[in-house]
Amino acid sequence: MTRLVMAARTPLLEVIGLAKAFGPSAVLRGVSLRIAPASVHALLGENGAGKSTLTRILLGMERADAGSLRLGGAPYAPASAEGARRAGVVLVPQERTLCPHLSVADNVVLGIEPAARALPGIRDRARARAVARGALALVADGPDRVPLDAPAGELGVADQQLVEIARALAQGGLREGGRLAARLLVLDEPTSSLGHADAARLFDRVRALRDAGLAVLLVTHFLTDVREHADRYTVLRDGRVAGEGDPRETEPAQIVREMLGRALEDARERAASEGPPPGGEVVLDVRDVSGAKRPRRASLTLRRGEILGIAGLVGSGRTELLRILAGLDPKQSGTVALRAPRGVGLLSEDRGGEGLMLGRSIAENVWLSPRAPLVAAPRALLPEAARWIEALAIRAAGPEQRAGELSGGNQQKVQLARLLREDVDVLLVDEPTRGIDVASKAQVLSLLRELAGAGKAIVLVSSQLDELVTTCDRIAVLRRGTLDPPRPAASWTAASLLLEASS
Template sequence: MTETQPLLEMSNVVKAFGATRALDGVSLRVGAGEVHALIGENGAGKSTLMKILSGAHRPDSGTMSLGGVPYAPKGPREAREAGVAMIYQELALAPHLSVEANIMLGRERVRAGLIRRGEHRRLVREALELLDHPEIQPETEVRDLSVGAQQLVEVARALVSNARVVVFDEPTSSLTEHDAQRLFAIIDRLKRRGLAIVYISHFLEEVRRVAQTYTVIRDGRSVAVGDLADTSIESIIAHMVGRDLDELFPRVPHEAGEPILDLKEVATRISTKPADLVLRRGEIVGIAGLIGAGRTELLRAVFGLDPVVSGRVVVNKVSGGGARPGKRIEQGLGFLSEDRKGEGLALNLPIEENLTCSALGRHTTWGFLRLRRRRNEVRGWMERLRVKARSPLQSVGELSGGNQQKVAIARLLHQRADVLLLDEPTRGIDVGSKSEIYRLIGELAAEGKAVLVVSSYLPELLGICDRIAVMRRGALSDCRPVAEWNEHRVMEVATRG
């Protein structure tokens, strides 16, 4: 292999599913010791391209090579044996098995029908030593590890399989800032070992930290390739969405009105100090903090999904500490779960059923569901939120992440919620969809809705909120105007001993 020849090369890859052309001549080149960012909106074709690389799909046309040798895997196993490792956002680990068992799963060393335990232990020990995280022990059950440590177990699996190409697909979407920094250090180490790394992320600031080169895919085509040092985030975004975004965090004028939600010394099961917070109509308030600090638990308790151990939740001057979700919906509260696929939506059901399920009674007469009236209203919400779908009858699971999130928000608006409790509202969606959701949140505040946002993405909170509070180890700080915060100050409060 010559110095200029990439370790991984995919040229003019085409893939169609029926009449839909998912990839239309995409090319990708990654050199040894290089971190290459693959960037694009949801539905742009990134996942399809990586499924072809990993052997899950076969291309209709185009060529691939690894180390200058033609590469055309017949399936994922053949791709792994050739040296391609995939590390997905949704971790593929067996939680009840040990770290060692997970690392060697599907990679067992066998002689005469017997597993060679000694070789297993040696390989696992070498991989873990390279990661340099002594807290991850071979005998530990994976379910006892943090999400960040589990991610490193996936990396160890790639090392044991002698991977030459490693693909990281949204690896930090569920990680704390500390765990993300640990992962970046591991990626730097893999790069120095000469691996070719493909890095997929919607966090463009993070991409600039990790990668050296990039490819932008839009509508199944490669539209931009280059060095990250020579381009700007604004330019990358313009290539992604096919137009210049006026601004990533559009500011819609809105004005705070009377209080609508008042938390008076509210304690949850993991609180270390009762929380006090007042939310007003026409206001966007953010709650920052590390994963596990208690932010999600507070929102769930307010909505009635988790118990309020002590204190009072006052909605529209009506007090109650332990109301159930049905009662909260009647009071005008709407909750958007951070687990969009597990809790927020029924992926196998159509859009119209997801959008109306929390207020179905509005479309019934004498116990009969008025289907036409419901469908017409659903179409109206889809048009307002610009949900891209064939019809209200399309399964939510077939939509992109951004459009799924819009359906989840539309459900809250359909149920006529005045207070929107949004937990990680833009996790895992592309920058164009994020900008649309930010604008929508601003428009809702302008209409007099009150919005409480939990987010791990600090630029998001600083860009859209009027006030911010920080949760640290179950304690909520004072809520102060956004002008008094910056990323450094937020992290200082979130990580203070």
């Protein structure tokens, strides 16, 4: 079907002037778009652009403040996720939601198990297997590709993704003969955990679903996926539509400009050769390291006095790499040579769940360390914590205040205080400015530069690309689990980093 013919048809979904605010923060500001039937429509935008809120409204998880929706030409206003599913609008979320101990068949029909006709409340296993088999037939590239009785947790990531899609289609309903009843499938970052080969195979099945009449809303950061597999795209920026069109007729640089709100700047003049990075001797030498799922392959060297930035999209394996380097997760292959007598420390991206004991005092959090004495009188902790409160300008009532009562920026400084107290040689810093105010961000980044100047070696992971460019000495891009060789930060811009990470 040509795009001209497809564009002339009545839209399957029409979004008209949609607006949504949470308190004083406007998230959607008059968004309008049209999704054609039997098409793949990509939805793009930076984090915070409004993509998640828009999809939650389409799926009945949020209600719009203004605007309207039309599905198949009729008014559409789902009051719940169940209402959206009954209308044929279904979701495959970015994070896997399978029950690993249940079989593939049980996962596909989870929540929609057919009851025995003669015994209400008792599952009809034969009908359940038939539903699962019919849904999998729509997405698997062979009758035995995904065995019905296999535990879902034993499947590879790509096959788990197929089971997720099959479950969504089953929730949308299957007509007699196994034909689709679902009309719109929302795929949220479906390839963020897949390699190129698995991603290509997934999109083969997406095209088959499209050809069977299903419309697909593809939420993604990967411009390559958009150009190769989408029929149309829409870019959101600051809650508004910033661009739309045919991705095959639009240059990637233009799409990046629409996402960022500025042109793709020319990279600053690259050095004729990288030469040695700033700093002294190599303290960390990583060769061809892989993890259980991510990364697939990563090599890097880190020197004293250097900040090495790692850019990449969510799901590319950045956090997994840091956890392997910190010794928290095992590596599957490769070598990690550490030449740092005082070891490695990790600042976790998950402050509340992993980085801090929010219910305990600042003093206890600062003191918490493998190098701390096994027994210490509570009062002995206070002077040390007070010293770090003053050194890092932590805004707190005192060292006995609970960490959970502090602002996000001050909580981050408490994490840093613990690392600095340990006096490690290598700092692995994961999203240090996430969720903190502008002033605290500047303080944290300035502190990292001071630490590098004092001889510390730092690996910095951040989703804020401007921060990487202005803070780091070298930057490497992690794409689909593979770490590219680092280049001097002077050869990057935020836009060129985004383009590289999404290709």
